[in-house]
Amino acid sequence: MDEFRIDSHKLIFHPKEVARWLSGEDVYPLYVEISPSGACNHRCTFCALDFMEYRPRFLDAAILGERLGEMGRLGIKSVMFGGEGEPFLHRQIGEIIVSTKRAGIDVGVTTNGVLLAPELAERVLGSTAWIKVSLNAGDRETYAAVHRTKPGDFDRVIHNLAEAVRINDRTGAGCTIGAQAVLLPENAGTIEALAETAKRIGLRYLVVKPYSQHHKSRTSTYAGVDYAAFSHLRAALARFSDAGFSVIFRERTMKKMKRERRGYERCLALPFWAYLDSGGNVWGCSAYLGDDAFRYGNIHEQSFEEIWRGERRRRCMEMVCTDLDPEGCRMNCRMDEINLYLWELTHPSAHVNFI
Numbered sequence: 001m002d003e004f005r006i007d008s009h010k011l012i013f014h015p016k017e018v019a020r021w022l023s024g025e026d027v028y029p030l031y032v033e034i035s036p037s038g039a040c041n042h043r044c045t046f047c048a049l050d051f052m053e054y055r056p057r058f059l060d061a062a063i064l065g066e067r068l069g070e071m072g073r074l075g076i077k078s079v080m081f082g083g084e085g086e087p088f089l090h091r092q093i094g095e096i097i098v099s100t101k102r103a104g105i106d107v108g109v110t111t112n113g114v115l116l117a118p119e120l121a122e123r124v125l126g127s128t129a130w131i132k133v134s135l136n137a138g139d140r141e142t143y144a145a146v147h148r149t150k151p152g153d154f155d156r157v158i159h160n161l162a163e164a165v166r167i168n169d170r171t172g173a174g175c176t177i178g179a180q181a182v183l184l185p186e187n188a189g190t191i192e193a194l195a196e197t198a199k200r201i202g203l204r205y206l207v208v209k210p211y212s213q214h215h216k217s218r219t220s221t222y223a224g225v226d227y228a229a230f231s232h233l234r235a236a237l238a239r240f241s242d243a244g245f246s247v248i249f250r251e252r253t254m255k256k257m258k259r260e261r262r263g264y265e266r267c268l269a270l271p272f273w274a275y276l277d278s279g280g281n282v283w284g285c286s287a288y289l290g291d292d293a294f295r296y297g298n299i300h301e302q303s304f305e306e307i308w309r310g311e312r313r314r315r316c317m318e319m320v321c322t323d324l325d326p327e328g329c330r331m332n333c334r335m336d337e338i339n340l341y342l343w344e345l346t347h348p349s350a351h352v353n354f355i
Helices: 015-022 061-076 093-102 118-127 140-147 153-170 188-200 231-239 253-254 304-308 311-322 336-346
Strands: 033-034 078-081 105-111 130-134 176-182 205-209 246-249 271-278 279-282 295-298
Touching: 015 188, 015 336, 061 093, 078 188, 093 105, 093 118, 105 246, 130 153, 140 153, 140 336, 153 176, 176 246, 188 205, 188 231, 205 231, 231 246, 295 304, 295 311, 304 336
Parallel strands: 033 078, 033 271, 078 105, 105 130, 130 176, 176 205, 205 246
Antiparallel strands: 271 279, 279 295
């Protein structure tokens, strides 16, 4: 039921770019994660980027617009607005999303949904491939405790999502609207109620995924969660799935949390993605935010092409290819499945010609 390959990867659909990389060519990223806002209106108990301190800084919309136009010309295919803050706190986010799509770049948004008011939904749904709301409980009280906010925000998010679905259907915008929940001991008992609500209001899917400890996070409350204790939820949640709605229970990723080795000896995925923080800095990896060795440059000082072709990125790539041991990285990072794929491509087993 995982039609969008959320528990896998999609690099297999870009064989031309992979072939260019395999031949030694320096490729531009297919996907860029952008944080329009450093500020956030919630303080989730599991927040991986709490060490970024939710600084109230916002990307300059004019400069970002120029860089997005350039990125579209360079062949970058997708942008996800999310990052270390709540993207809808940026006052010009509607304009930014529309201009990104006009640049020929597919747009996704990860948000807590509190500010996804119907007026904003009307403006952005037609320019957005998907919106995924972080909705980490199935009732008001648990939601408030996990998101560390007031219970009324739960009601507001459900209302906003229901309205967004109606607007999407009425306008034919074609945006895929879904939700995701990080499975925690505190919210596990409410996930079935969450699935029921998500289906009732017309969402396309609900993703239930494990917590992954960021090495720089100030919180480590959930570092030792044993997801075997929640395996029964897979069958309990499967009953909600049908042709119009899917619960994507990321059991495969949960099981990988227990693996002894990752299956690859070097990180090979960095050429295919980048992270742009709310201060305009371009990073090679979000697990190393703040580590200057992974900072390629800043869009306020250079064009994206200059940053990507620059000396700082060259040195980072050399270090990652020769010195960085992925065993010290965040478990199940966003690029994990891509690394497994690229490692197998570059280190094939015997008899691969017998297709």
